[in-house]
Amino acid sequence: MKLTSRYRFSASHRLDTPALSPEENRRLYGKCNNPHGHGHDYVLEITVDGPVDQDGQVVNREALDGVVRERVLAPLDHKNLNADIPELAGSVSTTENLATMVRGALADGWTLPARLARVRISETARNTFELEVG
């Protein structure tokens, strides 16, 4: 049985890579390269997978919420992804890289009995990125 829980966080970012010239960055990333950055209300979906335990649950809701809050929402919410997040230093703050970072933040030291199965992040209602785990 899979259980999916949805969370939200808001953050700013700017897409820009030192590997390209300012002109090439502007061409590649378009508005996402605007120098002062911009923000999104990200929607995060975490899916865990496992048998239903004797309490009738795949996972204890408060335990799952606690892990996500502590490792993902608290570090990311109302932050600047380029400036405030050491794990993203040196990489472009695309939602692809963000999803990979979130997967690592959750998967490293994951102790809940259900398996972490999927990380899904919507940058806007139109763009969604999904990573299977394991």
Next chain:
Amino acid sequence: MFLTRKAEFSASHVCANPAWSADRNQAVYGNNANPNGHGHNYVLEVTLTGDPDPVTGMVFDLRQLKEILNREVVDPMDHRFLNKEVPPFDRVIPTTENLAVEIWKRIEPQIRRERVHLHNVRLYETADLYVDYGGEQ
């Protein structure tokens, strides 16, 4: 081909083990253990898989599917207190997980055909929390 149909029902429940203390229930089920119950607008999505019938062009007759969902899920559960009015939830704790398993058991035998079977039951307890159940593995 996959075919998904949605149905909604609203019901109240309590998630608590009667053998446990209030504190232990609170630790395991949180607010869901509040003794007098609370409610949700459940959203059910059932997904069938199979090949379209060569004559009708349909994977499954949607009118029949609607009737099965109404008879087995919506009519007995909508606007009910699950623990008090909908067996087996007088004995089984009506977590979203257990509810999905019960819905699967009720509808799966009625959906199974030579070329079609039930693939997944997705049950949203709220817009932000859902389970997917594909039968016993």
